[in-house]
Amino acid sequence: MAFLKILNLPDPRLRLKAQKISQIDRSVLRLVDDLLETMYDSEGCGLAANQVGILQRVAVVDVRYKEPDTPLVKMINPKILSASEHLSCYEEGCLSVPGQYEEVKRPAHVKVQFLDENGKENVLEAHGLLATCIQHEIDHLDGRLFIDHLSYLKKESILRKIKKKESVISLSK
Numbered sequence: 001m002a003f004l005k006i007l008n009l010p011d012p013r014l015r016l017k018a019q020k021i022s023q024i025d026r027s028v029l030r031l032v033d034d035l036l037e038t039m040y041d042s043e044g045c046g047l048a049a050n051q052v053g054i055l056q057r058v059a060v061v062d063v064r065y066k067e068p069d070t071p072l073v074k075m076i077n078p079k080i081l082s083a084s085e086h087l088s089c090y091e092e093g094c095l096s097v098p099g100q101y102e103e104v105k106r107p108a109h110v111k112v113q114f115l116d117e118n119g120k121e122n123v124l125e126a127h128g129l130l131a132t133c134i135q136h137e138i139d140h141l142d143g144r145l146f147i148d149h150l151s152y153l154k155k156e157s158i159l160r161k162i163k164k165k166e167s168v169i170s171l172s173k
């Protein structure tokens with residue numbers, strides 16, 4: 001396993017759509033393991049391949065620290081089959097947008113289909129934080145970030161803070 005470098009906003013690769021996996025070979029299994037290791041080392045609860053610069057439809061989610069009865073989810077080619085009209089609200093963060101957190105409203109229940117590491121098709125019905133986190137990670141695979149769900153003003157405020165941080169870093173170099 002390996003720890004991969006996580007890309008931060010405004011890296012343009014976070015805005016690209018990841019490609020479907022056509023065959024689950026050793027490199028895909030390795031990517032799943034590396035994503036898990038990178039997520040745990042960074043104390044995250046979800047990570048998508050786009051965030052480490054790999055444009056393939058693979059993502060991992062583990063919210064067991066908060067919801068102990070949920071499964072560790074390793075998703076290849078995930079797809080939302082249905083989403084509830086009822087919404088729920090969670091404070092979200094993102095390893096690619098460090099230090100920024102905002103409440104995001106999303107469907108409270110989702111039915112998601114994906115391939116597991118054995119190439120077996122799974123259908124999972126998720127609610128609570130698990131449902132939110134799964135949607136957040138599938139968004140990454142489509143080049144979307146949680147800040148895209150915020151009001152214009154909240155999103156601009158976060159982007160401004162990131163720009164400010166960047167300019168401070170470039171001055172100190």
Ligand code: QAP
Nearest residue numbers: 044045046092093094095098099133136
């Ligand atoms: C997505 O995000 C998520 O800013 C996963 O300094 C998070 O694991 C969905 C993290 C919350 C729903 C609710 C963020 C770690 C981790 C940071 C993460 C940070 C350190 C984010």
Ligand code: CO
Nearest residue numbers: 093094095096
């Ligand atoms: Co994220």
